[in-house]
Amino acid sequence: xxxxxxxxxxxxxxxxxxxxREAVGPLxxxxxxxxxxxxxxxxLMLYAPIILLVVYSFNDSRRNIVWxxxxxxxxxxxxxxxxxxxxxxxxxxxxxxxxLVATILGVLVAIALWRFRFPGxxxxxxxxxxxxxxxxxxxxxxMMAFFARVGWPTGLPWPLTLSNIMIAHIAFSFPFVAVTVRxxxxxxxxxxxxASKDLGASEWQTMRYIVLPYLRPGIIxxxxxxxxLSLDDFVITFFTAGPNSVTLPVKIFSMVxxxxxxxxxxxxxxxxxxxxxxxxxxxxxxxxxxxxGGEEG
Amino acid sequence: MESWRKNPVVFWLLNLGPAFWLFVFxxxxxxxxxxxxxxxxxxxxxxxxxxTLANYVRAVEPxxxxxxxxxxxxxxxxxxxxxxxxxxxxxxxxxxxxxxxxILLIAVVLPxxxxxxxxxxxxxxxxxxxxxxxxxxxxxxxxxxxxxxLIGLGELALLGEKFAPLxxxxxxxxxxxxxxxxxxxxxVLPLYANIExxxxxxxxxxxxxGAGQWRTFFSVIFPxxxxxxxxxxxxxFVPALGAFFIPDLxxxxxxxxxxxxxxxxxxxxxxxxxxxALSFLLMYLTFGALALRAAxxxxxxxxxx
Numbered sequence: 001x002x003x004x005x006x007x008x009x010x011x012x013x014x015x016x017x018x019x020x021r022e023a024v025g026p027l028x029x030x031x032x033x034x035x036x037x038x039x040x041x042x043x044l045m046l047y048a049p050i051i052l053l054v055v056y057s058f059n060d061s062r063r064n065i066v067w068x069x070x071x072x073x074x075x076x077x078x079x080x081x082x083x084x085x086x087x088x089x090x091x092x093x094x095x096x097x098x099x100l101v102a103t104i105l106g107v108l109v110a111i112a113l114w115r116f117r118f119p120g121x122x123x124x125x126x127x128x129x130x131x132x133x134x135x136x137x138x139x140x141x142x143m144m145a146f147f148a149r150v151g152w153p154t155g156l157p158w159p160l161t162l163s164n165i166m167i168a169h170i171a172f173s174f175p176f177v178a179v180t181v182r183x184x185x186x187x188x189x190x191x192x193x194x195a196s197k198d199l200g201a202s203e204w205q206t207m208r209y210i211v212l213p214y215l216r217p218g219i220i221x222x223x224x225x226x227x228x229l230s231l232d233d234f235v236i237t238f239f240t241a242g243p244n245s246v247t248l249p250v251k252i253f254s255m256v257x258x259x260x261x262x263x264x265x266x267x268x269x270x271x272x273x274x275x276x277x278x279x280x281x282x283x284x285x286x287x288x289x290x291x292x293g294g295e296e297g
Numbered sequence: 298m299e300s301w302r303k304n305p306v307v308f309w310l311l312n313l314g315p316a317f318w319l320f321v322f323x324x325x326x327x328x329x330x331x332x333x334x335x336x337x338x339x340x341x342x343x344x345x346x347x348x349t350l351a352n353y354v355r356a357v358e359p360x361x362x363x364x365x366x367x368x369x370x371x372x373x374x375x376x377x378x379x380x381x382x383x384x385x386x387x388x389x390x391x392x393x394x395x396x397x398x399x400i401l402l403i404a405v406v407l408p409x410x411x412x413x414x415x416x417x418x419x420x421x422x423x424x425x426x427x428x429x430x431x432x433x434x435x436x437x438x439x440x441x442x443x444x445x446x447l448i449g450l451g452e453l454a455l456l457g458e459k460f461a462p463l464x465x466x467x468x469x470x471x472x473x474x475x476x477x478x479x480x481x482x483x484x485v486l487p488l489y490a491n492i493e494x495x496x497x498x499x500x501x502x503x504x505x506x507g508a509g510q511w512r513t514f515f516s517v518i519f520p521x522x523x524x525x526x527x528x529x530x531x532x533x534f535v536p537a538l539g540a541f542f543i544p545d546l547x548x549x550x551x552x553x554x555x556x557x558x559x560x561x562x563x564x565x566x567x568x569x570x571x572x573x574a575l576s577f578l579l580m581y582l583t584f585g586a587l588a589l590r591a592a593x594x595x596x597x598x599x600x601x602x
Contacts, residue, residue, distance in 0.1 A: 027497060029392040038385045039401075046408050046481065049419035052429055056422065066432075105315045112311035118301040124316075131323055135539030135583055137556050138327075138576045141563045145333060145573070146326035171322040174315065203307055232412045234542065239563065249414050256418045256546060260425070268415040279410040283403065 054272065057265035074266040084267055087251035091231055094162050094247060098169040098230040103223040105170065106177025111211065113178070114185045131172040132179070140239035143168040147240060154242060161245045168240045169230045176229060177222035180286070184218030217285040224282035228275045334573030344569060352574035361558065361575070368555040369582075371469065372537035375476035379484040379533050380526065382477070387488035387525075391495075402489070409482035417475055417546050424465040424474075424547070431462040467549040475543040480536060484529040491525025492518070524594055531590040535583050555579055 029035050060071040078084055113125060131139065147164045156163070188211070196206040212219075234249040241250050248271055255264045301308040334353070336346040355361070390401045408416065423429045438460045465471060495518065503513040519526075541556030548554075555575065562572025 027392065027500060030389050030394070030397070035385065035389050039389045042382055042386050043404060046405075046478075048429075049423050049478070050408060050411060050416065053415070053419040053422060105318055108311045109315035112308065112315070115299065115311075116301040116304075116308050117298045118308070127319060127324065128315075131319075133535070133583070133587060135536065135556075135576075135579055137539045137541055137559055138330075138580050139323075141559060141572060141576050142323075142326035142330045144563055145329045145569065146322070149329055167322050171318060174318065178315075203304070228410060232410075234412065234414045238542075249412060252418070253414055253542065256414075256421070260418075260421060264418065265422075268412075268418060272411050272415060275410055275412065276407065279407070280403075283406075 050272070053265050054269050057262055057269045059262065062262065074262040075270075078263050078266040078270075081263065083246070084248075084251060084263075087246045087248045088267075088270075090162055090245060091248040093159055094166050094169060095227050095230040097159075097162075097166045098173060099223050099227045101166075102170045102174040102177050102226040102230075103219060105174040106222055106226070107181050107215065107219055109174070110178045110181035110185060111207075114182060114188075128175050128178060131175050136235040137239075139168075139172060140236045143171075143236060144239040154244075161242070165237055165240050165245055165247065168236050169233060172233075172236060173226040173229045177226050180222035180225055181215060181218045183286075184215055184221075188214055221282045221285040224278045224285070228278045228282070231271070231278075232275055330569075330573040331577055333569050334571075334577055336570045336573075338568055338570055341567065352570045353578070355571060356574050356578055364553060364555055364558055365578070365582075367553075368538055371473055371554065372476065372534050372540075375473050375480070375537050376484075376530050376534045378473070378477045379481050380530060383481060383484035383488055383529065384526075387485045387492055390485070390489050391492035405482050405485045405489075413479045414542055416478060417543055420471075420475055420478060421466060421546060424471055426462040426464070426466070428465070430465060434463065435460045466547060467552075469548065469552050471547040472544045472552045472554075475547040476537045476540055479540070479543060480533045483532040483536075487528035487532060488522065488525045491522040491528075495521050527590050527593050531586050535586055538582060538586075539579055 025031075055067075057074055058070050058072070059067055060073065061068040109128060113121070113128075118124075143164075152164050154161075192210055192214075193206055196210045197203075201209070232249065233247075234253060237247050237250055238253065241247060246254075248267065252264060252267055252271075255261070255267075332346055333344055335348045335350070336344040337349055337351070339345050386405065390398055390405070393401055421428070425431075499517055499521065500513060503517045504510070508516065539556050540554060541560050544552045544554045544557055545560075556579075559572050559575045559579065562568045562575065566572075
């Protein structure tokens, strides 16, 4: 029953029908001009700075504000900036290792929490959520204090110089993977597992051929989230990174503090593009259309 | 769900790795900071754990109490701004046609996945004295001046001799706007989830019974989405409280928030015991906010049941 029905006086038939079509229904809030204006203005404010940042990375002017033609100059400059590339490679290496380990740990704990009841489970779950809820800076300083106290070696060869950052990233990102995977496990029909075991499959076979294939979209989404979290992290890395283990966000931070240059815009644009691609993929894997069983290869 | 006793091998295989990681690389580091916060600084790196409360006493001295208070106020204002801007957006998404809804949701979430540091940097380019806003204003100023010249008032320099850029950057307003910009999507999502769930017939009933749209909003819609409002407020307020690179990049000399003070203790002042005490106070504040939300939503649920 529509609220609008009783409103108009019983006027001429044809006229009313025509009019009805155009009138905004009481609940059609998205068709109201003030609503459109508010939402439009909000999205403009949300996107304009980012779009400007990307646009000005292609602007052939150091002053950064008047458009003087299209150029790849600043990308070239960024590419030839050795410390920037080093930071970028570091970021990628950390993100890859983090994705692997955090995904494994996250999937394991998600399955464990879904499958078993055990004493102290609520507390255990609470502690698992802690890295998600505590302020980043608290975790950052804790990591810094930890590595200093245990005397983590500093003069290691390349990938190992990043080991402390990797460890810290895994610690804060695997709970996010666990949350994502658990979201998918909620829809799992437990009878499938029982059926598999009844038919003689071992614990491992059930896991390998029943549970994991079902979880796949959730695992991929979780992995992509872990990847972006790691690639994007500034605060925790800022506190754990040494002079030889600078990541891209940390490098960008030090460049921004120094001055605003189109080179920073170029480096930022690269990071934006990578994270946006990873995120869009993650969202696609999480989307409901993929939940309806029958995963494609 | 089965008892872990039925299958202890699988249980331990699944839990050993994650539990180890969480304990060694999360709980232990936090414990170290907690213990250090009761210590005394002896040398550049020497800290003696004397179980003194001096660091906490120092943290509640007026100077630091003021910074705590300022952090709370600024995070609070930013949260309120997020709510006021975010509610209509969440509302529009919830009432949008299906296809548009999906697009709008992604549009809200996407900026959140772009590095907060980069988004803060993007704001600098907008706000600075040679930034986009001032550039736009200067253009308007020139047009207005030209217009005045046309009508013969050019000599009077009514709008000043030269365009003076607005000081938009390096102040508390810039920091507040930066926080709003960084955490806005956190507000929209829980609001959307709650508005979406409202039974539309309540709204129709209210409108049918003669309440206007405003009255319907304040007496029907808003109370029904109270949960989402609380969630959004906490989810924005908590990280806003600990923000440190936003005030660092957008703020002026008087925009120091508690995050900056903590950072300084660990990075440059090298006073870990004091920094540890501050960071644990920040954490207790966070837990307080979370407990408040749990209490409020628990009571609400009790009422609804």
